[in-house]
Amino acid sequence: MSISDNIQSIKKxxxxxxxxxxxxxxxxxxxxxxxxxxxxxxxxxxxxxxLIEKYENLPKDIEWHMIGHLQSNKVKYIAPFVNLIHGxxxxxxxxxxxxxxxxxxxxxxxxxxxxxxxxxxKFGLSSSEINDIMQRSSEFENVNIIGLMGMATxxxxxxxxxxxFCSLQxxxxxxxxxxxxxxGMSGDYKSAIKCGSNMIRLGSVIFGNRNY
Ligand SMILES: *Cc1c(COP(=O)(O)O)cnc(C)c1O
Numbered sequence: 001m002s003i004s005d006n007i008q009s010i011k012k013x014x015x016x017x018x019x020x021x022x023x024x025x026x027x028x029x030x031x032x033x034x035x036x037x038x039x040x041x042x043x044x045x046x047x048x049x050x051l052i053e054k055y056e057n058l059p060k061d062i063e064w065h066m067i068g069h070l071q072s073n074k075v076k077y078i079a080p081f082v083n084l085i086h087g088x089x090x091x092x093x094x095x096x097x098x099x100x101x102x103x104x105x106x107x108x109x110x111x112x113x114x115x116x117x118x119x120x121x122k123f124g125l126s127s128s129e130i131n132d133i134m135q136r137s138s139e140f141e142n143v144n145i146i147g148l149m150g151m152a153t154x155x156x157x158x159x160x161x162x163x164x165f166c167s168l169q170x171x172x173x174x175x176x177x178x179x180x181x182x183x184g185m186s187g188d189y190k191s192a193i194k195c196g197s198n199m200i201r202l203g204s205v206i207f208g209n210r211n212y
Contacts, residue, residue: 003031004038006206011040014200018193021065021182023203025050026210029057035206036062044086044201048074055081067149067201069123072096080104086149086182086201089113089123091133094140101142109144111182114171116164117153124150127171134175147180147199148172152188161188165195172196 001009011020021044024032032043032054041061045051046068055064063083070078070085072093078085079100088094088110101108112133115124125133130148137145150168152161165183172181184192184200192200204210 003034003207007035007038007040010202010205015193017198019180019199021067021199021201022206023067023185023201024054024207025068025203027207029054031207032058042083048077051082052077065201075100076103079106079108082108084109084111084146084180086111087113087123088145089125094133094143094145098140098143107142107144109146111147111149111180112145114148114150114168116150116168118160119153122151127174130171130175145178147178147182149182151185152183152191154187158191162191162195165192165197169196 007022014020019042021042022035022040023044025046036059042063042065044065044067045054051064051066064081065084065086066078066082067086069087070093075096085097085108088097097108097110112130113124114130115122115126134145148168148171152164155161168183169181172178180199181197182199182201183197186202186205189200189202
């Protein structure tokens with residue numbers, strides 16, 4: 001199956017309210033164009049340098065999402081064009097995004113990343129840290145916090161994955177102004193949708209396995 005066939009067959013199965021982010025990290029511009037030419041416009045990358053290069057070389061109507069861990073000192077490079085930052089995981093980062101958005105006369109959409117997995121290596125905030133940040137969200141005038149993002153434990157245990165996704169959905173539901181719940185990757189997106197995800201981030205089921 002080609003990249004465009006993969007994307008079309010996945011999109012056909014998705015509920016209408018679920019947005020697909022095609023995760024193109026490590027993939028070539030030619031491969032991204034195959035997806036783009038089949039009508040897909042939303043792509044996610046996890047490295048700032050790679051994101052900038054692809055942004056510069058590819059069509060300007062692509063909506064670019066930063067899905068990876070973002071260091072504060074790199075925000076300035078993506079602030080002029082990024083559409084959504086999924087991995088906002090500290091107040092320091094939020095302050096920096098706000099500052100750089102202001103310099104670019106933009107409002108930047110962000111998701112707060114929540115730590116739901118068992119793995120300590122994954123990043124993210126706790127439910128109470130999210131409450132604290134949301135109470136002071138008006139301080140960040142050039143940031144629009146539109147929802148949450150999370151990653152489940154890397155495991156074959158579906159009931160554990162669904163438990164983690166549903167715990168994220170509970171936190172999401174506590175904030176009635178949120179619109180976007182980003183959870184689900186190639187291996188677990190069906191579980192994520194069951195637990196209320198409305199934005200999934202798929203790489204390998206679209207582009208094939210990554211060669212690092
Ligand atoms: C790589 C990545 C994905 C996509 O992973 P696949 O398993 O290839 O679908 C999704 N989200 C994040 C944050 C990633 O880094």
